[in-house]
Amino acid sequence: MSVYRSHVLVCAGAGCVSSGCVLTENALVDEITTLGLDKEIKVIETGCIGTCDLGPVVLVYPDGVFYSKVAPEDAREIVREHLYKGRVVQRLLYKDPLSSQLVQTYGEMEFFNRQLRIALRNTGVINPEILEEYIARDGYEALARVLTEMSPQDVINAIKASGLRGRGGGGFSTGLKWQFTHDAPGAQKYVVxxxxxxxxxxxxxxxxxxxxxxxxxxxxxxAAYAVGAEQGYVYVRAEYPLAVRRLQQAIEQAKSYGFLGQGIFGSEFSFDLSIRVGAGAFVCGEETALLASIEGRRGEPKPRPPFPAVKGLWGMPTLINNVETYANICPIILHGAEWYSRIGTEKSKGTKVFAVAGNINNTGLVEVPMGVTLRQLVFGVCGGIPNGRTFKAAQTGGPSGGCLTEKHLDQSMDYDNLVALGSMMGSGGLIVMDDSTCMVDIARFFLDFTQDESCGKCTPCRIGTKRMLEILERITGGEGRDGDIEALERLARNIKQTSLCGLGQSAPNPVLSTLEHFRDEYQAHIRDKRCPAGVCQSLVSFRILADKCRGCGLCARVCPTAAISGKPRETYVIARNDCVKCGACMDKCPFGAVIRA
Amino acid sequence: MTTSACGCGGLHTDPRLPELEAVLSEFKGNRGALIQVLHKVQSIFGYLSDEVQERVAEALDVPLSEVYGVATFYSLFSLKPQGQYKIGVCLGTACYVRGAQQVLNEIEKQLGIKLNDTSDDGKFTLEVTRCIGACGLAPVMTINEDVYGRVEVGTIAEILKKY
Incomplete structure (x- = not known):
């Protein structure tokens, strides 16, 4: 076995793949080989390190030096300067957006050192295509322990005691769900x-x-051992082909090593796993719709009860949990329920992975203990708002959630608190919005999404969301009327109470949430026919500022509809009725005299 | 489209027929595999024509109405021929907040087609994709298998020229 003096990790998460990490990696390997260093230095392709905006990312160990935005030529420089001569390449280091300081190592970056990576313990560290690396980090030891030392009820008790709650958004006690599935009678059980x-x-x-x-x-x-199942399915959405490929490969590896199949670890337990790929339907994230999809049918939800734990796939007891929930299981078995329950808050144990995106400096994945505040997440870990803009809102829970505003910055991020604030944890997506965002437009955007994804089975969702969307489109189109807000609120209450599944029940949430915190924006759209953020095209107009206009006439010349008139050295004027709001005049004016408001 | 006596719309002379038959015989009579089969079949023909749907219904022992119901429910299945290159503009929240709508409008303008249409020369089909999980690179655009991140209105022409 060769001993390397340095490991160089290259992130090959989907985001970095799109940023060209393969070329970067090839350049690294090539330069290392050219300099004859290939017996001393190993290049490892890992999963997502988390800093998706900074890719391609290269981490040099044992130093822990973190390089970002590494192009192939940069990669060669890293090999020549850092790996060969021992000189860190300063210009490729990460610059903290708030302090403007260069940060040398992974451990010094606030993005990383505030995280507690449990679900993401191996992501960004191991090569996901090499099983031995997983095993080296305690892989499959939990399963071995379970099969040789624990009974199914022991396993369920451990999960219950840990306090783990469903990470897909429901937040239901995972241990309880496992217990229900275990207790339910059925000739055959499934885990999904x-x-x-x-x-x-x-x-x-x-x-x-x-x-x-x-x-x-x-x-x-x-999980299968605990509930008494022998067959499992992973339902992956079709938009994730790389995930499907890596998972398929891992399943085949596991089978060849005997971690899947008959008599695992010499016990009487057998388990087989298959992948089912989705086909582009948001509603298939809802558990009953998902099961319908596995059965080859339209993804239409069913009323619950009966819950899948009792009557799921093909009418049999089925355990269905989210990916992140499963990712927490092995650590709980290995380190104990008590260890896990000491992390997080009283009712929300453990950590949560947040996907922070939008108008934020450090977009990416962060895993933090439950109970971290919004301020710590947005400004601490993720480096604040770029381009000098100000924080306006953060959307949690996606199209089913609500927004948190400035006054919520010091609130704890946990299941129950977020619901109390009119939002929800959801899957952990956190979209940060700055002051250039129109909240009415955002509400319209989310509703457009849920309306499109509505399966159509129940009337309140199918028709109710359409009516709400129509009202929002009128408002953002400059045709809002008195009474629209009240109509939205009435419809929202109705749809929430009478929809068949979570999609309909939560579709009105973004509207209700933005109405509560940004009512004045709605009113500006309806009464003043004005969009304060300058986003809604129909409510935005271009004007020429008299004190800045030099009368050069450049704007008039580029205007496609000849809407601008004036005389040389006098203020030019835009005729509202002829203006098509293309913005060409604003782009052309060398004096910044054309504004959009 | 030619009308033939058998009414299959020319499928029996299509050179891809053996591929289709291979898929159908693998899943014969397996109703639960409908979505998997439709995926495979669409990757052979590029879309799901009426004739192809009929063949699938027959082989899997599923009513044609059910095959149609599933094909129209899921957005990834297409019942119309697609362009050679499928442009997918992600309008997920993170991309939207970073200007994806402007990117979409610009592409519509440059190619002269509306959303969900195919260009007259059959080269491009323009669609909106759901979030593909590359939010760190928002706004994101895909063209077949290629993913483009941090797309700006100004860089679109350059990207399209590659195709």
Whole structure:
């Protein structure tokens, strides 16, 4: 076995793949080989390290030096200067956006040192395509322990005692769900993994599947043992082809090593796992719709009860949990329920992976203990708002959630608190919005999404969301009327109370939440026909400022509809009725005299 | 479209028929595999024509109405021929907040087609994708298998020229 003096990790998460990490990695390997260093230095491709905005990312160990935005030529420089001569390449280091300081190592970056990575323990550390690396980090030891030392009820008790709650958004006690499935009578039971991560802005399940697929396989085997199942399915959305590929490969590896199949670890327990790929339907993230999809039918939800734990796939007791929930199982078995229950808050144990995106400096994946505040997340870990803009709102829970505003910055991020604030944890997607966002437009955006994704089965959702969307489109189109807000609120209450499934029941949430915190914006749209953020095209107009206009006439010349008139050295004027709001005049004016308001 | 006596719309002369038959025989009579089969079949033909749906219904022993119901429910299945290159503009929240709508509008303008249409030369189909999980690179655009991140209105023409 060769001993390397340095490991160089290259992030090959989906985001970095799109940023060109393969070329970067090839350049690294090539330069290392050229300099004859290939016996001393190993290049390792890992899953998502988390800093998706900074890719391609290269981490040099044992120093822990973190390089970002590494192009192939930069990679060669790192090899020549750092690996060969021992000189860190300063210009490729990460610059903290708030302090403007260069940060040298991974451990010094607030993005990383505030995290507690449990679900993401291997993501970004191991090569997900090499089973031995997973095993080296205690892989499959939990399953071995379970099969040789614990009874199914022992396992369930451990999960119950840990306090783990469903990480897909429901937040239901995982241990209890396992107990129900275990207790339910049935000739055959199933365990299913919900990897239909449909929340726009959430990509933690994707990263776990791509970066640490064996953790899910092992956890599902443990779950199957606990509830009495022998067959499992992972339902992955079709938009994640890399995740499907890596998972398929991992399943085959596990089979060849005997971690899946008949008589695992010489016990009487057998378990087989297959992948089912989705076909582009958000509603298939809802558990009953997901099961319908596995059965080859339209993804239409069913009323519950009966819950899948009692009557799921093909009418049999079925355990269905989210990817991140499963990712927490092995650590709980290995380190104990008590260890886990000491992390987080009283009712929300453990950690949560947040996918932070939008108008934020450090977009990416962060795993923090439950109870961290919004301020710590947005300004601490993720480096605040870019381009000098100010924080306006943070959306949690995706299209089913609500927004948190400035006054909520010091609130704890846990299941129950977020619900109390009119939002929800959801899958952990956190979209940060700055002052250039129109909250009415955002409400319209979310409703457009849920309306499109509505399966159509129940009237309140199918028709109710359409009516709400129509009202919002009128408002953002400049045709809002008195009474619209009240109509929205009435419809929202109705739809929430009478919809068949979670999609309809939560579709009105973004509207209700924005109405509560940004009512004045709605009113500006309706009464003043004005969009304060300058986003809604129909409510935005271009004007020429008299004190800045030099009368050069450049704007008039580029205007496609000849809407601008004036005389040389006199203020030019835009005729509202002819203006098509293309913005060409604003782009052309060298004096910044054309504004949009 | 030619009308033939058998009414299958020319499928029996299609060179891809053996591929289709291979898929159908693997899953014969397996109703639960409908979605998996439709995925495979669409990757052979590019879309799901009426004739193809009929063949699937027959082989899997599923009513044609059910096959149609599933094909129309899921957004990834297409009942119309697609362009050679499928442009997918992600309108997930993170991309939206970083200007994806403007990117979409610009592409519509440059290619002269509306959303969900295919260009006259059959080269491009323009669609909106759901979030593909590359939020760190918002706004994101895909063209077939290629993913483009941090797309700006100004860089679109350059990207399209590659195809």
């Amino acid at each position: 993994c919900n990897a239909d991560e449909g929340d726009p802005g959430a990509f933690m399940d994707r990263s776990i599947l791509e970066g640490d697929p064996h953790s899910i396989i092992e956890a599902m085997a443990i």
